[in-house]
Amino acid sequence: MDNAIVATHPHTHETAIAAEHEHVVLPQHRHHFETQEQQREAATFGMWLFLLTEIMFFGGLFFAYLLYRNWYHDAFVVSSNQLSIPLGAANTAILITSGFFMALGVWAAEVKKQGLLVLFLVLTTVFGVAFLGIKAVEYHEKWEKHHIPGASFDVSQFTNPQAYGLHEKPLAPDMAQKTQIFFFLYFAMTGMHAFHMVLGIGLLFWLTWRARRGEFSAGYVAPIENFGLYWHFVDIVWLFLFPLLYLINRHPGS
């Protein structure tokens, strides 16, 4: 039985003294795992499987964007130019900063520095909330311009751009209606991304509370590490949303 794992320390169950027999169950080494490393890898593996389903989920939205951008290119160009690059770029930097503090938080948990871990988790939360704040400002502007798809959607900026000081070619009325598809995808994709961030911030409050009790600064890092994977994944989604929605349509010729 060379492929079996057998503990070779003496089998003391029958003769055990109660004190010797007592199990010390650490959260980082539960009894159904052979070693801490094995438990850790299992947790990472499981987290990545979840993230793969998330890739497929967001992937569907990205594919819809890819297809409709090719079908209604002119409508996508003018409606994309409605988005603010400075706000989008600032939000990208804010989200990267949030991810940076999350990564530092994992480090702080690894080296068992409880105070630093709490600090980094709070900073991660602060930058996450700042991102959502800027997103709210952007959404509000779309609300005021009647650029939210539906019964109140207003195409006049796209059929008559000169009247609004825009230098784009006016769209025919049928193509102008297709800008609704851009804004639908814009709200669906950034909204789903923002929803993930809201969930993440909720989890951050919970993790910060637990970190303050010292739960993650005595060798049990998995919850921090796996939440970090989630938070970085949400960052990556935005790293693609930003160029696709804000950047690549600035030159109508392309």
Added chain:
Amino acid sequence: MSEFHDPSNVINPEHADHHIITPVTYAIVFGTLLVFTGITVGAAYVDLGILNPIVALAIASFKAVVVILFFMHVKYQSHLIKLTVAAGFFTFLVLITMTMSDYISRAWGLW
């Protein structure tokens, strides 16, 4: 380890050492991500024709890979985790390619 009789080395087949990434590495990654964000914003204002979306997506992919390798520790993980991550992205690319070739070939020459 020594307390286990594990001749075929099931528990830790790669003799993986748990690797803690230092804040210095994270800071370098952070700087890289900010610099490339600046580059991609700058590139958006330059007319590169068909290359605009290609450059933007190439930079985004590069940033994503950096995040995955370092912030998400995949560079220091076991082969199982690396293969899992790679398989996920590969499957995603297959799905995109197959769906896109369906849509493109249905209106061949009309786009």
